[in-house]
Amino acid sequence: MNAKSPSSLSGAQVDREHAHHLLHQMLRIRRFEEKSAELYTLMKIRGFLHLCIGEEAVAVGVCEALEPEDGVVATYREHGNALARGISASAIMAEMYGKQEGCSRGRGGSMHIFDDKTRFYGGNAIVGCGLPLAVGLALADKMQGRKRVTCCFFGDGAIAEGEFHESMNLAALWHLPVFFVCENNLYAMGTALERAQSVTDLVRKAASYNIASSAVDGMDVLTVEAAAKEAVNIVRREQEPYFLECRTYRFRAHSMFDPELYRSKAEVEKWKKRGPIVTLVKRLKKQGLLSDVELEQLEQQVAREIEEAVAFAENGTWEPVEDLTRFVYSERG
Amino acid sequence: MSKNEMIQITYREAVREAIREALRRDERVFLLGEDVGRYGGCFAVSKGLLEEFGPERIIDTPLSESGFTGAGIGAALGGMRPIVEIMTVNFSLLAADQIINNAATFLHMSGGCFNVPLVIRMSTGGGKQLAAQHSHSLEGWYAHIPGIKVLTPATLEDARGMLWSALEDPDPVLIFEHQSLLNMEGQLLANAGAVDIDRAQIRRPGSDLSVITYGASLFKALEAAEILAGEGIEVEVIDLRALRPLDDATFLTSIASTHRALIVDEGWRSGGISAEICARIMEGAFYELDAPVERICGAEVPMPYAKHLEEAAMPQVEAIVTTAKRMVRSNG
Ligand SMILES: Cc1ncc(C[n+]2csc(CCOP(=O)(O)OP(=O)(O)O)c2C)c(N)n1
Ligand SMILES: [Mg+2]
Numbered sequence: 112m113n114a115k116s117p118s119s120l121s122g123a124q125v126d127r128e129h130a131h132h133l134l135h136q137m138l139r140i141r142r143f144e145e146k147s148a149e150l151y152t153l154m155k156i157r158g159f160l161h162l163c164i165g166e167e168a169v170a171v172g173v174c175e176a177l178e179p180e181d182g183v184v185a186t187y188r189e190h191g192n193a194l195a196r197g198i199s200a201s202a203i204m205a206e207m208y209g210k211q212e213g214c215s216r217g218r219g220g221s222m223h224i225f226d227d228k229t230r231f232y233g234g235n236a237i238v239g240c241g242l243p244l245a246v247g248l249a250l251a252d253k254m255q256g257r258k259r260v261t262c263c264f265f266g267d268g269a270i271a272e273g274e275f276h277e278s279m280n281l282a283a284l285w286h287l288p289v290f291f292v293c294e295n296n297l298y299a300m301g302t303a304l305e306r307a308q309s310v311t312d313l314v315r316k317a318a319s320y321n322i323a324s325s326a327v328d329g330m331d332v333l334t335v336e337a338a339a340k341e342a343v344n345i346v347r348r349e350q351e352p353y354f355l356e357c358r359t360y361r362f363r364a365h366s367m368f369d370p371e372l373y374r375s376k377a378e379v380e381k382w383k384k385r386g387p388i389v390t391l392v393k394r395l396k397k398q399g400l401l402s403d404v405e406l407e408q409l410e411q412q413v414a415r416e417i418e419e420a421v422a423f424a425e426n427g428t429w430e431p432v433e434d435l436t437r438f439v440y441s442e443r444g
Numbered sequence: 445m446s447k448n449e450m451i452q453i454t455y456r457e458a459v460r461e462a463i464r465e466a467l468r469r470d471e472r473v474f475l476l477g478e479d480v481g482r483y484g485g486c487f488a489v490s491k492g493l494l495e496e497f498g499p500e501r502i503i504d505t506p507l508s509e510s511g512f513t514g515a516g517i518g519a520a521l522g523g524m525r526p527i528v529e530i531m532t533v534n535f536s537l538l539a540a541d542q543i544i545n546n547a548a549t550f551l552h553m554s555g556g557c558f559n560v561p562l563v564i565r566m567s568t569g570g571g572k573q574l575a576a577q578h579s580h581s582l583e584g585w586y587a588h589i590p591g592i593k594v595l596t597p598a599t600l601e602d603a604r605g606m607l608w609s610a611l612e613d614p615d616p617v618l619i620f621e622h623q624s625l626l627n628m629e630g631q632l633l634a635n636a637g638a639v640d641i642d643r644a645q646i647r648r649p650g651s652d653l654s655v656i657t658y659g660a661s662l663f664k665a666l667e668a669a670e671i672l673a674g675e676g677i678e679v680e681v682i683d684l685r686a687l688r689p690l691d692d693a694t695f696l697t698s699i700a701s702t703h704r705a706l707i708v709d710e711g712w713r714s715g716g717i718s719a720e721i722c723a724r725i726m727e728g729a730f731y732e733l734d735a736p737v738e739r740i741c742g743a744e745v746p747m748p749y750a751k752h753l754e755e756a757a758m759p760q761v762e763a764i765v766t767t768a769k770r771m772v773r774s775n776g
Pocket of ligand 1 (some may be wrong): 188238255266269270292299300478507
């Protein structure tokens, strides 16, 4: 199997415009998440809220590699994936407010972002439950002769579930075009990877199912993007699954109720220095591809978008209670 | 410590004290589940226990509900007394095979050779805007299964006292702790201990109507009863405490004096525990009734996230009050 050690493109020259686009996408996610945390303390957003701050490069790099017709399955930590995939910040924000203008009509909330236009199949909050879904979506494509890719995001914690192993086996056995993307942030809630896995080299697990695989530095958006493009090409061309491990880190608590007893502040600080946004900004500045003014302009553009999203959510409406039992069965008419 | 000394305690602390007592009293007892140790428990129930009892008895597991629940069953068969913690009832579905096909059947399949002295604790219920994969009330569904016992502690006494009795039971016992009760605070006897796990209890006596309920709905029923008392309607509130075995004698006796019954259940109406209770009333107290039995249940919808919809999907005090009034005044 072509399991590679984490590679990085830090030396390579990059296209200025494209680099700005990637930075813009990551900033959108970062500021969106920061605003969400703020709105949570104001009790505008309720329920469980899981932020992906620190993991932006994975969402952005991977979604860059996908075509509009491809499908995406994600977890409850999915705002970044959803934004990078092209769901509007307004629709996601309104969803977290519980308003009917939200992408899931306020029925799902933060953990259940869905969108048919971008083929975004959740927002799944049972750990591991998205993987078999992705296998089925790919199976349908295969049966109907479509050359689409189904991209499935999941955390390192999901690797311990039976559904991970069942899905890997089925995808390999049936030769299905599933792009498995493990967002390995080293923890499942408070359980460190080495406390959950007898073998922590996750690529070897894919290899044991005869699935092509590689691991990349998930803090470097250019590296993730390059690896994802290569992987998606293989999946589309060969009609075979691929497993990409993105080594990343969440800077914030697991959810809003986590006192973080299981890791040290020093560890978090160490990772923050390698944050995907600071890393890219530093490199672009060094290569003369980004000025302070340009960065400020990007920030302002993002700030406006977030402001609009919040206004959209604030102005949204509550679904009438009489509609409570809608969408339990399909409405035919 | 005087005999009647009271302490101020939360439901969460009461459960924690119960686990601590069990770990101290019986060296075969250990706690097994996701994030019970270093994280302190997903709802902070087991916080501090790892430090006190060590990693051999407070065991963090990987995310593998079927695997560690099955391991709990095996350890119980092997002479230990495991307490398996599953974060929420929704995730217990990943362990349903082990619970239903193994824990519940082993004694019978083996012709009485192998009993499974296992306790599984999990949270249940809505009210926290956690939407459709974290809020359901499936305890009534587990009550369908012969071979297991299903407990629904609502009060501090039961949160503190049911665990030990469950551990003493030779067979698998499931304990459902309602998410919205964890922060409930009140007075408890400092020396509170084990309680029975097979009898319903009358939490408020009354003569006009029997309200049969359990779990977090108990407090909604009690609140409604208080309001109704102000209007001259005396409601008897029955806390089932256990859904299997179901103590029908207590509610049938109550109905024999009130002649009316209202069931309040956060679970869904169709095929739920409320339907079973209703059927038992038909079988055992039909001629006592002055009015049809009524039910207030969870709406037949996966739990919505938005607060106003979630509230509308769950039994509420107002509905209990209106229904009770209608039932008492319409007839008899
Ligand atoms: C089947 C199941 N068990 C437990 C949980 C509770 N839970 C939610 S997130 C989580 C950790 C998952 O970790 P990982 O897969 O690494 O994703 P991350 O949160 O790190 O992004 C747990 C245990 C759940 N949602 N589903
Ligand atoms: Mg993780």
